[in-house]
Amino acid sequence: MSSLLSPLIxxxxxxxxxxxxxxxxxxxxxxxxxxxxxxxxxxxxxKRLYIRKIAxxxxxxxxxxxxxxxxxxxxxxxxxxxxDDLQTIAGLSILGSVAKMxxxxxARLDVPVNRSLVMAAGQETVKEAYLAVGRPDLYKxxxxxxxxxxxxxxxxxxxxxxxxxxxxxxxxxxxxxxxSLILAETGNSIGAIQIAGTxxxxxxxxxxxxxxxxxxxxxxxxxxxxxxxxxxxxxxxxGQDVGKVVAMSAxxxxxxxxxxxxxxxxxxxxxxxxxxxxxxxxxx
Amino acid sequence: MKxxxxxxxxxxxxxxxVLAIFLPFPPFPAMEGEVxxxxxxxxxxxxxLGGGNLIRVTADKIRKGxxxxxxxxxxxxxxxxxxxxxxxxxxxxxxxxGDFTTEGLWFRRIYDGIFAPCMAAIFSTLAFFVSSxxxxxxxxxxxxxxxxxxxxxxxxxxxxxxxxSLTAWLPDFLSFLKIPWLxxxxxxxxxxAGQRAILIGIALGIISNSLRLxxxxxxxxxxxxxx
Numbered sequence: 001m002s003s004l005l006s007p008l009i010x011x012x013x014x015x016x017x018x019x020x021x022x023x024x025x026x027x028x029x030x031x032x033x034x035x036x037x038x039x040x041x042x043x044x045x046x047k048r049l050y051i052r053k054i055a056x057x058x059x060x061x062x063x064x065x066x067x068x069x070x071x072x073x074x075x076x077x078x079x080x081x082x083x084d085d086l087q088t089i090a091g092l093s094i095l096g097s098v099a100k101m102x103x104x105x106x107a108r109l110d111v112p113v114n115r116s117l118v119m120a121a122g123q124e125t126v127k128e129a130y131l132a133v134g135r136p137d138l139y140k141x142x143x144x145x146x147x148x149x150x151x152x153x154x155x156x157x158x159x160x161x162x163x164x165x166x167x168x169x170x171x172x173x174x175x176x177x178x179x180s181l182i183l184a185e186t187g188n189s190i191g192a193i194q195i196a197g198t199x200x201x202x203x204x205x206x207x208x209x210x211x212x213x214x215x216x217x218x219x220x221x222x223x224x225x226x227x228x229x230x231x232x233x234x235x236x237x238x239g240q241d242v243g244k245v246v247a248m249s250a251x252x253x254x255x256x257x258x259x260x261x262x263x264x265x266x267x268x269x270x271x272x273x274x275x276x277x278x279x280x281x282x283x284x
Numbered sequence: 285m286k287x288x289x290x291x292x293x294x295x296x297x298x299x300x301x302v303l304a305i306f307l308p309f310p311p312f313p314a315m316e317g318e319v320x321x322x323x324x325x326x327x328x329x330x331x332x333l334g335g336g337n338l339i340r341v342t343a344d345k346i347r348k349g350x351x352x353x354x355x356x357x358x359x360x361x362x363x364x365x366x367x368x369x370x371x372x373x374x375x376x377x378x379x380x381x382g383d384f385t386t387e388g389l390w391f392r393r394i395y396d397g398i399f400a401p402c403m404a405a406i407f408s409t410l411a412f413f414v415s416s417x418x419x420x421x422x423x424x425x426x427x428x429x430x431x432x433x434x435x436x437x438x439x440x441x442x443x444x445x446x447x448x449s450l451t452a453w454l455p456d457f458l459s460f461l462k463i464p465w466l467x468x469x470x471x472x473x474x475x476x477a478g479q480r481a482i483l484i485g486i487a488l489g490i491i492s493n494s495l496r497l498x499x500x501x502x503x504x505x506x507x508x509x510x511x
Contacts, residue, residue, distance in 0.1 A: 019308045026306055032488070036495050084323055086490055089497070096504035116334030117327065125504065145341045146334035152406040159406075164352060178410060185413040199486045201479055209421035210413075217482045218489030224504055225496075232501045240492040247484050 024284040031246065036239030043235030051237055056195050056213030057226045060171075063193045064101040067168035073108040074098065075167040077158065077183065079174020079198070080151060083117040086221075087199050091174030092118070092125050093224030094197070098171060099129035103138055111144040112161060114154040119146045155179040159186045172196040172211070173220065176203045184210030197223060250280065291500040298498035338363065369394065435470055442467025 043049055067074045076098055078091035095111065102109040111126065113119045122144035130139035147157045159182065162170070170187040172180070173196070180196075180203040187194045188210050196207035197215030207214045215223055218240070225233030257273040260266070278284060301319075304312040311318075342356050350356060368374075375390035384391045422437075424430040441447030447463040454462055496502035 016308050019306050022306055029302075029491075032491055033495060036492055040499075040501060082323075082327065084320075086493060090493060093502060093504040115327075116330035116332075116337075119334055119337060120330065142341050142344070146337040148338075149331075149334075150403065152403040156402070156406050160355070178407065181413045181417055182406070182410055185417055199489065201482050201486075204482070205421075206417065209417040216485075218485035221486075221489035221493040224502060228504065230501075233496060236492050236496050236501060240488050243488040243491065244485070247488070 021283045024279050024281065028246075028280075032239070032243045035242035036236050039237075039239040039242075040232050040235040043231040043238075046231075049231075049234050049238045051222075051226065051234055054215065054219055054222070054226055056197065056215045056219065057223055059193070059195060059213050060098060060227065061101060063169035063171075063195060064098065064105055064107055066193055067102075068105040068107040070168045072168035073110050073165055074102055074169045074171070075158075075162065075165075075187075075192070076109065076111045076171045076173070078111065078113060078118060078122060079172075079176055080114055080154060080179060081175040082115045083121055085175050087175040088115075088118060090199075090220050090224065091197075092121055094171070094173045094220075094227065095122060096125045096129045097224065097227035099126045099143075100133050103130045103133045103135040106135075106138065109143050110161065110165070110167065112147050112154075112158060113144060114147055114149055114151075116146060119144055151177065151179060155182050158183055162186045162190055162192070166190045167192055170194045172198070172207065173215070173223070174198065176200055176207075181206035181210060187211075287503065291503065295498055295500065298494065302494075302498075335363070366391070366394065435474075438463060438466045438470060 039049065064074055076095055078095055079085070079088050081088050083089065099109060101107075109126065111122055113122055123141055126143050127136075127139050127141075130136055147154050158179075161167075162183075163186065167190075170183075170192045172183060172194070176183075176198050177200070180198070180200075184194060184196060184207055194211040195213045195215070196211040197220040198204060198207065199217050199220050201217070204214065204216055208216075222237050222240075225237055254273075254276060257269065257276055260269045261273050301316070304315050339360070342359050346353050346356050346360075369389075370384045370391045373384065373386075373389060373391070375393065376386050376388050386392060418436070422429070422433045424433050438447075441450065441463050447467070451462040451464075459465055493502065
């Protein structure tokens with residue numbers, strides 16, 4: 001009998017196969033991935049999908065054309081971070097499209113970089129772009145060249161290139177830090193047409209102030225799809241819109257619930273509001 | 285094949301990293317940190333590529349009689365000078381343990397005495413660029429620009445003691461006109477709302493772009509479709 005009444009032992013499992021505190025994130029992720037895959041498949045089946053015009057990307061061809069007419073170069077800066085940053089990869093994707101245009105127009109392209117790995121990837125991107133439009137004769141490995149890893153050493157070199165060679169078009173696509181305004185203002189002072197794109201919210205105002213066109217946040221990631229007009233990539237942009245609808249709905253519902261809590265003081269609405277907020281918490 | 289293997293690697297690694305967020309048992313939680321170390325090692329080796337490219341491109345330009353060859357010589361002399369001084373550990377104790385930041389070493393002296401001030405000088409030009417950019421951005425050309433100008437003016441004043449004292453005399457029922465109040469509300473509501481809208485867009489863009497990379501839909505960074 002005494003053995004049956006032994007003290008209660010509390011125990012917790014020391015091994016979990018799945019992080020249950022992240023189940024909400026998992027559900028949101030599955031929802032988004034499903035929406036994106038659905039639209040990619042739709043696009044592959046040939047359905048025409050509408051994406052709004054992005055002024056900055058519409059102006060890319062105009063900028064390259066201007067450089068060609070003026071007999072000047074096109075400067076492309078793929079950010080100041082390494083290849084492990086998604087913005088750099090987005091920048092290189094845009095570089096591929098810009099390189100195709102410079103090859104077609106026979107304009108001179110200059111891509112100074114501050115990371116060795118970006119240089120290697122950039123050289124491959126530009127080389128393939130020149131081959132894709134049938135102008136391998138115009139490709140030179142020096143188009144993409146390494147400067148330095150040092151932030152302001154790189155900035156000084158870029159300023160020097162801009163002031164001495166006076167490119168007619170400057171593209172800044174990728175992750176930027178304090179150098180954003182220095183580059184954009186130097187480009188502005190030489191009268192170049194400037195198109196920038198970054199997902200660094202702090203640097204966006206500087207680019208907006210000093211550049212002709214700015215790709216804000218998500219537009220940087222959409223740029224490669226927009227420029228290539230690849231159906232599957234455009235499909236993925238449509239899928240992304242589902243995420244926006246979910247985010248907007250959540251904001252509206254959350255705001256309504258918060259207002260109701262403030263107006264009524266009801267504990268039921270309050271608990272509903274807290275439960276709703278928890279749906280989007282990092283640790284459920 | 286040249287592109288298929290990288291695409292397979294990207295698919296496997298990308299999927300693994302997404303799953304690692306939801307798998308709490310070893311080795312998944314520590315995976316991100318460990319792979320970052322691998323990346324750093326790779327970067328170390330890749331620097332040879334970058335350095336080699338810098339020397340080749342610079343030397344080529346000098347050989348072709350580039351009009352800016354004086355600066356190109358400065359680049360080469362700086363590169364090899366710093367490399368030599370660092371490798372030979374000039375100016376320091378013979379057994380300084382390989383640490384090139386040791387006090388007294390020429391490398392450290394050149395870094396502190398020439399390199400760091402040059403970097404600071406470039407950074408300090410930002411102050412002038414902020415002024416010229418602000419002058420252009422804050423011109424009241426239309427209604428939106430005027431709103432921006434007023435908001436910027438309030439924020440600038442709100443950051444200074446002058447802004448506080450300018451409206452301190454206002455009675456309590458006009459406290460909504462006090463600059464510190466306006467400063468706080470502008471930052472807290474319209475600014476935060478705008479920033480969050482951009483951040484939500486960026487987050488969705490990152491998810492969508494990552495998925496394109498993992499699935500191999502986006503391959504322009506590998507040189508595009510031609511294969």
